[in-house]
Amino acid sequence: MTGTELTGEERRSELAANLAEVRARIDAACAEAGRSPETVKLIAVTKTFPAGDVMSLAGLGITDIGENRDQEAAAKAVALREAGIDVRWHYIGRLQRNKAKSVAAYAHMVHSVDRPALVTALADAASRVRETPLGCLIQVSVDGDTSRGGVAEKDLPALVDSVTSRSELALRGIMAVAPLGWAPERAFEQVAALSEKVRGAVPDAREISAGMSGDFTRAIGFGATLVRIGSILLGSRSHLR
Numbered sequence: 001m002t003g004t005e006l007t008g009e010e011r012r013s014e015l016a017a018n019l020a021e022v023r024a025r026i027d028a029a030c031a032e033a034g035r036s037p038e039t040v041k042l043i044a045v046t047k048t049f050p051a052g053d054v055m056s057l058a059g060l061g062i063t064d065i066g067e068n069r070d071q072e073a074a075a076k077a078v079a080l081r082e083a084g085i086d087v088r089w090h091y092i093g094r095l096q097r098n099k100a101k102s103v104a105a106y107a108h109m110v111h112s113v114d115r116p117a118l119v120t121a122l123a124d125a126a127s128r129v130r131e132t133p134l135g136c137l138i139q140v141s142v143d144g145d146t147s148r149g150g151v152a153e154k155d156l157p158a159l160v161d162s163v164t165s166r167s168e169l170a171l172r173g174i175m176a177v178a179p180l181g182w183a184p185e186r187a188f189e190q191v192a193a194l195s196e197k198v199r200g201a202v203p204d205a206r207e208i209s210a211g212m213s214g215d216f217t218r219a220i221g222f223g224a225t226l227v228r229i230g231s232i233l234l235g236s237r238s239h240l241r
């Protein structure tokens with residue numbers, strides 16, 4: 001459901017109900033993992049949904065929004081700013097260098113840093129359009145198939161050095177998507193091990209962005225600190241993409 005058939009008020013109640021359900025599941029996963037719910041931040045992934053939905057979610061207490069296309073994210077960031085609503089934008093999609101300047105201007109954190117050329121582009125852009133360092137997560141490829149984004153484990157240490165060599169960037173941790181066909185547990189266990197490696201070099205890089213609608217409860221079991229939730233909160237995007 002896109003929400004276009006609903007009135008604004010009906011859509012807001014739908015989002016409120018979905019959000020309550022997601023929060024309850026996060027709390028239950030945290031309880032099961034012996035973690036405090038405050039250690040897991042919910043990022044609402046609003047790609048393909050209108051700025052009005054972001055505004056409704058902000059009204060329901062959501063502070064962090066995920067988007068995967070620059071053009072769409074930039075337009076929503078303008079709409080929210082013009083409405084006087086303050087949210088943090090997380091850029092979670094594949095990122096081309098020529099979009100770095102745009103993204104660096106509105107993003108709180110880029111989750112998809114996966115190659116040295118992108119580090120250079122983001123840092124150069126950040127030095128021109130930002131006053132504070134741009135938060136970065138290195139996207140790791142758990143299965144080594146880097147065609148779907150992410151850095152292979154063997155190239156991770158060099159990429160960590162590349163990010164930390166630039167004062168315009170702040171390395172906050174890593175991000176991963178469980179590979180198709182893998183048991184999520186196997187993927188997230190590996191992500192936890194890679195996070196430990198990164199923290200060995202950069203103790204502050206503690207964030208683990210892992211878990212989507214279908215697997216976030218298991219990601220929480222393996223230490224995820226940022227969960228990126230789209231469809232169970234906003235509805236299906238299958239007819240759009």
Ligand SMILES: *Cc1c(COP(=O)(O)O)cnc(C)c1O
Nearest residue numbers: 045068092212213228229230231
């Ligand atoms: C779309 C997207 C999500 C959210 O996916 P859902 O399955 O709808 O929760 C999370 N992470 C990334 C990188 C995405 O592109």
